[in-house]
Amino acid sequence: xxxxxxxxxxxxxxxxxxxxxxxxxxxxxxxxxxxxxxxxxxxxxxxxxxxxxxxxxxxxxxxxxxxxxxxxxxxxxxxxxxxxxxxxxxxxxxxxxxxxxxxxxxxxxxxxxxxxxxxxxxxxxxxxxxxxxxxxxxxxxxxxxxxxxxxxxxxxxxxxxxxxxxxxxxxxxxxxxxxxxxxxxxxxxxxxxxxxxxxxxxxxxxxxxxxxxxxxxxxxxxxxxxxxxxxxxxxxxxxxxxxxxxxxxxxxxxxxxxxxxxxxxxxxxxxxxxxxxxxxxxxxxxxxxxxxxxxxxxxxxxxxxxxxxxxxxxxxxxxxxxxxxxxxxxxxxxxxxxxxxxxxxxxxxxxxxxxxxxxxxxxxxxxxxxxxxxxxxxxxxxxxxxxxx
Numbered sequence: 260x261x262x263x264x265x266x267x268x269x270x271x272x273x274x275x276x277x278x279x280x281x282x283x284x285x286x287x288x289x290x291x292x293x294x295x296x297x298x299x300x301x302x303x304x305x306x307x308x309x310x311x312x313x314x315x316x317x318x319x320x321x322x323x324x325x326x327x328x329x330x331x332x333x334x335x336x337x338x339x340x341x342x343x344x345x346x347x348x349x350x351x352x353x354x355x356x357x358x359x360x361x362x363x364x365x366x367x368x369x370x371x372x373x374x375x376x377x378x379x380x381x382x383x384x385x386x387x388x389x390x391x392x393x394x395x396x397x398x399x400x401x402x403x404x405x406x407x408x409x410x411x412x413x414x415x416x417x418x419x420x421x422x423x424x425x426x427x428x429x430x431x432x433x434x435x436x437x438x439x440x441x442x443x444x445x446x447x448x449x450x451x452x453x454x455x456x457x458x459x460x461x462x463x464x465x466x467x468x469x470x471x472x473x474x475x476x477x478x479x480x481x482x483x484x485x486x487x488x489x490x491x492x493x494x495x496x497x498x499x500x501x502x503x504x505x506x507x508x509x510x511x512x513x514x515x516x517x518x519x520x521x522x523x524x525x526x527x528x529x530x531x532x533x534x535x536x537x538x539x540x541x542x543x544x545x546x547x548x549x550x551x552x553x554x555x556x557x558x559x560x561x562x563x564x565x566x567x568x569x570x571x572x573x574x575x576x577x578x579x580x581x582x583x584x585x586x587x588x589x590x591x592x593x594x595x596x597x598x599x600x601x602x603x604x605x606x607x608x609x610x611x612x613x614x615x616x617x618x619x620x621x622x623x624x625x626x627x628x629x630x631x632x633x634x635x636x637x638x639x640x641x642x643x644x645x646x647x648x
Contacts, residue, residue, distance in 0.1 A: 264294040265385060266311055270304040270319040270331065271297075271347065276372075283374040301326025301334065308339055315341060315388055316381070321348040321355045329355065332362040341391075343384050347372065420448060423613060428521045428645050429456065432612035434620055436583075436636040443470035443512070444581045444635035445478055449485075454522050454647060457485050460579040460639055461514035461533065473510050477502065477556070481516065491516040491529035492564040495556060499531070499564065502557035511557040515579060522647045524571040529564050531556045534582055537601065539615070541574030543608035545601045548577075576615060576642040578604060583634040587623045590630045595623050612640040 269280055277297045287293045296311055298304040300323040308314055317335070321328035328346060335342050346359045346367040356367050365384055368377050424431040431448050443463030451457050459481060463470045480501055484494040495516060502512070515536060517528035528548070532555035536548040553564045571577065580600070587595045603622050607615045616638050623636060 263313075264288075264291045265316075266294045266296060266314050267381070268296045268298060268304060268307055268311070268314045268317045270299070270301065270317060270323070270328070272299045272320065272323045279372075279374070283378070300324055301328065301331035304331055305334060305338070308335075308342070315343065316384055317342055317344045318347055318377075318381075319344055321346060321352060321359060329359060329362060332359055332364060336363050343388060345380055345384055420446075424448060426644075428643070428647060429519070430612045430642045430644065431456075431458070431639065432616050433639045434616040434637070436620060436624075436632070438583070438632050438635050443474055444583065444637040445474040446579070446637060446639045447478055447482065448639070448641075449482065451485065451518065454520060456519045456521065456641075458517045458519065458577070458579065458639065458641055459514065460536075460581065460637065461512050462581045462583075462635075462637075463512045464510055469508065469510065473502075473512065473557075477512050477514070481514070485516070485518075489518070490566055491518055491527060492551075492553075492566040495529050495531050495553070495564040496562070499554075499556040499562055500560050503560035506557055509558060511555040513555050517577070519571065519577075519641065519643070524573070524575075524643055524646050526569050526571055526577065527566055528569070529553060529566050531564065534580060534585065536580070537578045537604055538569065538571065539576040539578060539604045539608055541572065541608060543605050545604045571643045573643055573645050574609065576607075576610075576612060576640055578615065578619075578638065578640050580619075580638040581635065583632075583636040584619065584623055584638060586634065587627045587632070587636065588630055589627050595626050599626070612642040615640040615642075 269276065280295055281288065284293055284295070296307050296314065298307045302325045304317065304319065319328045319331055332344055335344060343365040344363070346356055346364045347370060348356055348367065349370045359367065365387065366380050368380055420433060433446050435444060443465060445461050447459040449457050461474070461477060463473045463477065477498065480498045481494060484497045488494045495514065513533040514531045515528065515533040517526050519526045530551045531553045535550055538546045538548060540546065548569055549567060551565050551567045554562050585595055585597050585600055600619070603619055607618055619638060620636055
């Protein structure tokens with residue numbers, strides 16, 4: 260495909276320079292590689308630049324009538340900062356050449372002109388311009404991608420319950436601190452009927468927009484199946500089969516889904532390969548919610564998920580979290596870990612759900628210090644205040 264020639268502007272009041280330049284570069288001009296535009300002073304040069312906005316390289320003398328090269332440089336800095344200027348002047352005019360370099364000239368050649376040296380200088384300047392153009396294009400793509408990621412993150416956050424839930428029987432408080440890029444954590448809680456509350460926490464593999472889309476799909480599928488099934492395991496079985504269809508990227512999600520019966524305090528749950536939640540008892544004992552031996556979702560269709568149950572009593576708190584809590588690292592690459600989490604939770608017996616999530620997250624961030632956050636930090640606390648009579 261034929262590309263447009265690179266257009267250069269030569270500014271010099273010597274009439275014979277135009278003929279010499281055209282003679283030197285005649286082959287490249289005929290091949291359509293280069294195209295030269297000529298002006299005889301700085302004022303004419305500005306007019307030519309306005310006429311040809313594709314000019315990004317100017318070869319200019321310093322001493323010219325009407326507007327000299329130094330003034331032209333100042334005008335270029337204000338009006339066309341992307342243009343690179345190469346100064347052409349006598350070697351004895353070194354003081355002005357130094358002034359020109361200080362005003363932003365990219366390079367210089369001396370008179371009488373060595374046209375081989377001039378061609379080398381032109382090529383060096385064009386190479387610089389191509390590198391700069393590539394860098395600017397990369398920057399623009401990065402800015403556009405960052406904007407897209409910000410929009411995706413806002414969309415991802417907008418579908419999550421933002422407000423805590425509080426009633427006479429129970430209180431639910433979530434807290435998520437997203438990492439610098441879009442992550443795959445999500446949580447949800449919703450009333451299934453007057454007596455039952457659904458509670459979800461999950462972590463999708465990977466980062467970025469694909470993970471965010473997968474979280475949205477998973478959340479929607481689970482919520483729709485949960486309404487029609489009293490069993491968390493049955494819901495996860497159905498969601499897993501749907502996610503595993505055409506999952507060529509092998510994206511998967513770890514997910515804990517529990518249903519709390521507010522009449523009895525029994526939590527019926529299914530854990531699909533997620534971090535085991537904790538129960539903080541009213542007497543400050545911290546218990547690990549037993550695993551159910553199920554696979555992560557989205558990889559193997561046909562897996563038969565299983566339920567389990569645990570009893571909650573008034574004053575107990577169920578604490579759900581993602582690995583952004585336990586795998587947070589400090590500057591020494593030491594992880595926060597489950598032992599620190601359990602000790603912190605034990606000290607929070609009797610605290611509100613809001614105080615528990617805030618204190619735990621504060622502890623994780625204090626532990627990490629200045630180490631960069633590499634994963635979303637997400638947790639949800641459900642405190643049972645009383646059972647329905």
